[in-house]
Amino acid sequence: LKELPLSSGFLHVSGSLSYAAQEPWLFEGSVRQNILFGSPYNETRYRMVVRACALRTDLEQLPHGDQTLVGDRGVVLSGGQRARINMARAVYREADIYLLDDPLSAVDTHVSKHLFEQCISGYLKSKTVILVTHQLQFLASADHIVLLSDGKVITQGSYQALRSSGTDFSKTIVDNKEEEEEEESNKEGTFKRTVSQTETTKYEVVEEVEEMRTKYEVVEEVEEMRT
Incomplete structure (x- = not known):
């Protein structure tokens, strides 16, 4: 992300990167605008992302669907809804690498299972996904695991x-x-x-x-x- 200066070694990112921050944020606009974030609207991809991020039922319950306004002057959303819209924004963007910073912590067990299976292991199965998580139940599906403690690598491997x-x-x-x-x-x-x-x-x-x-x-x- 180049948010911190490189103190040693080198940094090379092969391809484009999409990032979902740990702290979800929404700007003032509709739900759809928050997901698209300036990207062209593709109905097929949009529907797939909404489904993969477990947002379909939420959008059906909102007063104006995905045209409902959110943000400071919009509808108040739950932490889980904000987290899933935040994740959908990152997933909708076409990229080679997806960095998802602890997106499963703000949702319940049932939803986190859906997000992992339908989105991370499903919709993004052909992409490189770097997932930060405390959910140990999903580690068995990872190709490579890196354990961090206090900013240092403790161990890594399959x-x-x-x-x-x-x-x-x-x-x-x-x-x-x-x-x-x-x-x-x-x-x-x-x-x-x-x-x-x-x-x-x-x-x-x-x-x-x-x-x-x-x-x-x-x-x-x-x-x-x-x-």
Whole structure:
């Protein structure tokens, strides 16, 4: 980005770069203007970016869709919405390299999964993406991982190499993986219990209906005997 002076070595960027800052910003204008940011409007690409950045539902709920004004005098958006518009702006721009500075921290787990799968690993699959993130669950999909601490490189390599390196970070990766598997197992168990409870409720209702039918038939039989 050339925001800091180069103290040593050399810097060479092969191709064009698009950047999504960690702190999302919007200028006064429509949502569409904030995404296009001066780039020509291409309907197909625009729709794909909106979908990849999980903005379609949000735009449908805004009073004037993507023509809704945002910024200081516009509609107040949530932090997650601002982050996704900020990301969509970077993604819409045609570039060779995309630098995304922690775009997943401002959204919930479900949305971050969508952004990673549909945008980073999907829409941008043919591009070079440099992703800054604290979300360990996505590291397994990375080609190369660089671990930073206090501005210094602690270790780097592939996911498998880091996982088997025996470092504190490798233990963190393993623990995180085990937590994910346990969470998935708990979700599956909860679903099975819910289904079981539903089936039990259905069975009890059927039994109750059968009892009512039996009582009704007995009453009818008694009435016939009286007659």
